[in-house]
Amino acid sequence: MGNIVLLDDLTINQIAAGEVIERPANVVKELVENSIDSGASNITIEIKNGGKTYIKVIDNGKGISKEDIPNAIERHATSKIKNIEDLENTYTMGFRGEALASIVAISKLTIISRTIEQDLGLKIVAESGNIINAEEIGCKVGTTMIVENLFFNTPVRYKFLKQDATEFKFIKDFVQKTALANLNISFKLINDGKQVFSSNGNGNIKDIVYLLYGKETSENLIEVDYKEDDVRVTGIIGNTIMARENRKDQIIFLNKRNIRNQILTNSADQAFKGGTGIGKYGFFILNLEMPANNYDVNVHPTKMEVRFKDEGKIYRIFYHAIKSSILSKDFLGNNENEIKKQDYVENEYKFLTNHFNKYENNQNTIKRINPKVESINKSAKQEELINRDEVRKVDYVYKGILFRTYIIIEVGDEIYLIDQHAAHERLLYEKIKANYKNNLTTNSQMMLVPELYDLTHKEIEFVKNNIEMFKNIGFDIEIFGENSVKINGIPDIDYKVDSKNIFLDTLDEMLTNERSSSKDIEERFIATVACKAAVKANMDLTKAEVDNLIQNLLILKNPYTCPHGRPTTIKFSKEEIGKKLQ
Ligand SMILES: Nc1ncnc2c1ncn2[C@@H]1O[C@H](COP(=O)(O)OP(=O)(O)OP(=O)(O)O)[C@@H](O)[C@H]1O
Numbered sequence: 158m159g160n161i162v163l164l165d166d167l168t169i170n171q172i173a174a175g176e177v178i179e180r181p182a183n184v185v186k187e188l189v190e191n192s193i194d195s196g197a198s199n200i201t202i203e204i205k206n207g208g209k210t211y212i213k214v215i216d217n218g219k220g221i222s223k224e225d226i227p228n229a230i231e232r233h234a235t236s237k238i239k240n241i242e243d244l245e246n247t248y249t250m251g252f253r254g255e256a257l258a259s260i261v262a263i264s265k266l267t268i269i270s271r272t273i274e275q276d277l278g279l280k281i282v283a284e285s286g287n288i289i290n291a292e293e294i295g296c297k298v299g300t301t302m303i304v305e306n307l308f309f310n311t312p313v314r315y316k317f318l319k320q321d322a323t324e325f326k327f328i329k330d331f332v333q334k335t336a337l338a339n340l341n342i343s344f345k346l347i348n349d350g351k352q353v354f355s356s357n358g359n360g361n362i363k364d365i366v367y368l369l370y371g372k373e374t375s376e377n378l379i380e381v382d383y384k385e386d387d388v389r390v391t392g393i394i395g396n397t398i399m400a401r402e403n404r405k406d407q408i409i410f411l412n413k414r415n416i417r418n419q420i421l422t423n424s425a426d427q428a429f430k431g432g433t434g435i436g437k438y439g440f441f442i443l444n445l446e447m448p449a450n451n452y453d454v455n456v457h458p459t460k461m462e463v464r465f466k467d468e469g470k471i472y473r474i475f476y477h478a479i480k481s482s483i484l485s486k487d488f489l490g491n492n493e494n495e496i497k498k499q500d501y502v503e504n505e506y507k508f509l510t511n512h513f514n515k516y517e518n519n520q521n522t523i524k525r526i527n528p529k530v531e532s533i534n535k536s537a538k539q540e541e542l543i544n545r546d547e548v549r550k551v552d553y554v555y556k557g558i559l560f561r562t563y564i565i566i567e568v569g570d571e572i573y574l575i576d577q578h579a580a581h582e583r584l585l586y587e588k589i590k591a592n593y594k595n596n597l598t599t600n601s602q603m604m605l606v607p608e609l610y611d612l613t614h615k616e617i618e619f620v621k622n623n624i625e626m627f628k629n630i631g632f633d634i635e636i637f638g639e640n641s642v643k644i645n646g647i648p649d650i651d652y653k654v655d656s657k658n659i660f661l662d663t664l665d666e667m668l669t670n671e672r673s674s675s676k677d678i679e680e681r682f683i684a685t686v687a688c689k690a691a692v693k694a695n696m697d698l699t700k701a702e703v704d705n706l707i708q709n710l711l712i713l714k715n716p717y718t719c720p721h722g723r724p725t726t727i728k729f730s731k732e733e734i735g736k737k738l739q
C-alpha cells in the first residue's frame with residue numbers, strides 16, 4: 158500500500174491557520190477586518206491574557222444571516238468575491254474566505270450575529286472546526302465574535318507565544334494602526350477590563366495622532382493630500398523635529414490596508430533626504446488610494462505585501478506627495494526664498510529616475526548660495542570654463558559646529574550652515590568618480606589585515622556579477638570560497654573610514670535599492686560608496702579637518718548639493734536675521 162493519504166479537513170485548516178494565525182494579534186486582525194468589511198462604524202475589542210485565552214470583537218455592521226453563519230466558518234467561504242477577476246475590483250480587507258475556518262480549527266469560536274431583516278439573531282459555538290451548539294438569541298444588529306483558548310490543540314504553536322504583555326502590544330499596535338487608516342470608525346480596545354485606547358471616528362487623523370504620540374507631535378505634523386492620475390495620497394508627515402531613529406513610525410496604507418513595501422519605503426527615504434537630519438528616518442502615516450486593478454494583494458495570505466503593476470509610477474507619486482509637503486513647510490534644508498520649489502523636485506526627480514547624466518547637465522539650476530568667491534562676477538560662460546582644479550579662495554571665519562553636525566562659517570555678512578555629512582559626501586563623490594573614470598590603479602588604500610566576510614547568496618551573486626566595478630572603485634577584493642569575500646583594500650579617499658561598514662553598507666544599499674537599470678548601476682554605486690564613506694553626523698571633526706573640508710568643497714563647481722541633489726549648505730544673511738528679530 159502507498160504512503161500518501163489525503164489529509165482530513167481539520168488538519169488542512171490547522172496547517173493553513175499556520176499561515177495567517179501565528180499569534181493572537183493575527184486573530185484580532187482577521188476579526189477586525191471582517192468588522193470593517195461589514196460596514197461597522199463602531200468596533201470594540203476586548204482582550205484577556207494577551208489574547209491567549211480570550212478575544213472578543215463586537216461590531217455594529219450588517220451582521221451575518223442565520224443561514225450564512227455555518228458557511229462562514231467553512232474554508233473558501235466568502236461573500237466578498239465570486240471569482241478571481243473580482244479581485245481587480247475589490248476593496249474589502251478580506252476575500253480569501255479562510256480566516257474564520259483557520260481560527261475555528263485552532264480555538265473555540267463563538268459567533269453571535271443578527272442582520273436587520275431578522276428579529277432574532279443566532280449564536281453558534283464551534284470548536285476544532287465543528288459546531289457544537291446553535292441557538293437563537295435576542296441581540297443588536299451586528300456581529301460579536303469570541304475566540305477562546307487559541308492554539309489549545311496545536312501546543313507547539315502555543316509554546317512560541319510571548320508573554321501576555323508582549324502579545325497584547327502586538328494587538329494594540331494593530332488596532333491603533335487600523336484606527337489611523339479608518340478614521341470614520343470608532344475603535345475601543347479593552348485589556349483585562351481596562352480601556353487602553355479609543356478613537357472617536359470623527360475623520361480627523363490629527364486627533365488620533367495626538368492620542369498616540371502626544372501634543373508636541375501633533376504640532377509638528379504636515380498634512381498631505383496629493384493627487385496625480387488615479388492615485389491619491391493622504392495623511393500626515395512629521396517635520397524635521399519628528400525624524401526618528403528607526404522606521405517604526407513609517408506607516409503605509411493602501412486603500413486603508415496596512416502594507417509593507419520596499420518601493421514606497423525607498424521613495425519616502427529619497428523624499429525625506431536632507432529633511433530629517435543624518436541617519437534618521439522620516440515620520441509618516443500615509444494612505445494611498447487607487448483603483449484595485451493597479452496592484453495585486455494576493456501575494457501572501459496575510460495580505461501585507463502587494464505588487465504594483467506600475468512600480469515606477471507609484472514610486473514617483475509617493476515621492477512627490479511627500480516632497481511637495483516638505484517643501485511647503487519649515488524643514489531642514491528648505492529655504493523658500495532661494496530655491497524654486499519645482500527646480501528642487503525636478504532635480505531630485507531626475508536623479509531618482511536615473512537620468513543621472515541629464516541631472517549633471519542641469520546641476521546649475523540649483524543656485525542656493527553665492528559665496529564671495531573670486532569667480533563671483535564672472536559671466537556664465539567664464540564660469541563654465543572654471544575647472545575643478547582651480548582653487549577659489551574663500552574668506553571665511555570658522556565659528557564652530559552645531560549639534561556636532563552642522564559646521565558654521567561666517568562669510569562677509571552671511572552665516573552658512575554646512576551639513577558635514579552632505580558636504581563630505583559631495584567631496585568624496587567627486588573624488589571617487591574621478592578615480593573611477595580615470596581607471597586609476599592606485600585608488601585603493603591597503604588594509605593592514607585583510608578582512609573576510611561571509612555573505613548571503615544574494616550578496617555574493619551581486620559581488621560576483623559586479624566584481625569589476627568593485628575593483629575599479631578601489632575595493633581590492635577577492636572571492637573566497639563559496640560565499641565569502643576577502644577585502645585587502647578599500648577606496649582611497651584621504652580619510653580613515655570603517656572598512657567593514659563601507660563595504661557591507663554599500664552592498665546592502667545596492668541590494669535594497671535594486672530598481673535601477675544596469676547602466677545606472679555604476680553611478681549609483683559611486684554615490685553610495687561616497688555616502689557610506691562620508692563622515693556622519695555626530696562625528697567630531699578637528700579644526701584642520703573642517704578647514705580641509707570647506708576649502709575642498711568650495712573648489713567644486715557645484716558644491717551646494719550632495720550627489721543626491723539635496724543641499725549641503727544653507728545660508729542666512731545678517732539682514733534676514735535682523736528682520737526676523739524685529
Ligand atoms: N463581522 C462580520 N460581519 C459580517 N459578516 C462577517 C463578519 N465576519 C465574517 N463575516 C462573513 O463571513 C465570511 C467569512 O469570513 P472570513 O474572514 O473567513 O473570510 P473573508 O473575510 O471573506 O476572507 P479572508 O479569509 O480573506 O478574511 C465573510 O465573507 C463574511 O461574509
Ligand SMILES: [Mg+2]
Binds near residue numbers: 187190252
Ligand atoms: Mg475575513
